[in-house]
Amino acid sequence: MAAHFSLIFLSLSALVCCSTGAFAGLSLEEQLRQLNDNYMEMKELLATKDRRLEALEADAIEQKSVIAALQQSVSGTQVAAANRQGTSTVPRSCADLKCKGETISGLYSIMGAKSVEMVYCDFSKATNDAGFQKWLGYVDVKSVPTYFYVQKNNSFTTQYVPIPFEVERVNIGGAMNLTSGIFTAPRPGTYFFAFTGDVRFLGPSTNILALIVELQLNGQRVGSSRVTESNTAGNVHSELTMQSTLNLIAGDKISLQITFMTAGGVSFLYDNPNADQRFNHFTGWLLEENLAGLL
Structure with missing residues (x-):
């Protein structure tokens, strides 16, 4: 810009100098005409100067606008990146949801310590x-739906081995293996199990007859149920039941075992395959999954 002013100043100076030398020998009328011509030329130079200044100012404003836009873009990118970094995980509160940009008040699901929870957010x-x-409250979320209901169709007289089952009514998730009699927990969480059995005692007998079934976790007893009879005059049937709620981790194994029977084959789990009666039932399901390690 200084160069432009210098050029204009030199041009004006040249006009003045030229005008002074050109007046010699001219009449008054010719001098006035010359001065008017010089004035018009100077006016044109000044107008050119104004146009150049306006162009320079317009360029400066445009560059300033471009710089401001670039700064805003960079700042917005940094803020967005910071927001993404701060809220990239699953929301655990209404505050997290607000940081993610939620503005409409209502019901939302958030991640609690172990379970998905329902909250109302008033933004x-x-x-x-x-x-x-x-x-x-809590939201019933299960990554692997798990529930089963199986039955026996044959009597069972073997101790210390998992009781197998022959009839599968429901086995969603496939966690229950009927042949081995073993349920394997697919996910950590709280599970419910229930067993109902029919115990047959052969008589007549004056002795006390008994049978015990245990619920085992990884081969260790966690619960048991016992039935006894005495002074039986003939064949007697007694019902055996057991329920349990357990916290399991993925891979834990649940099974049922007969751990005591009166010797001599006078007590056993009874079922009649010919009558298709199904007296022995085993059922279980995942009540609540522990989602803490999933996310």
Whole structure:
């Protein structure tokens, strides 16, 4: 810009100098005409200067606008990256949801310590205001749906081995192996199991007859059920039941075993394959999955 002003100044100076030398020998009228011509030329030079200044100012404004846009873009990119870094995980509160950009108040699912939870978020309030987040309850989320119901169709008289089953009514998830009699937990969580059996005692007998079935976790007893009879005049049937709720980890194995029977074959789990009666039942399902290690 300084170069432009210098050029204009030199041009004006040249005009003045030229005008002074050109007046010699001219009449008054000719001098006035010459001065008017010089004035018009100087006016044109000044107009050119104004146009150049306006162009320079327009360029400067445009460059300033481009710089501001670039700065805003860089800043927006940094903020977005920071937000993504801060909220890339599963939301654990209404505050996390707000950071992710949620603005509509309503019901939302968040990740609790072990389970998915349902909360009401009131985004019209500040994060630290009472009522911003209201806890409502748990959401039943299972990554692997697991439940089974199996039955026997034959009597069973063997001790210390998992009781096998012949009839599969339901086995969603395939965690129950009927042939081996072993249930393998596919996911960590809380499970429920129930067993109902029919024990047959042969008589007559004046002795006390008994049978015990155990629920075993990884080969170790976690519960048992016993039935006894005495002074039996003939064949007697007694019902045996057992229920249990257990916290399991993935890979834990659940089975049922007869751990005691009165000797001599006078007590055993009874079923009649010919009558298709199904007296022995084993069922179980995943109540609540522990999702802490899933995310």
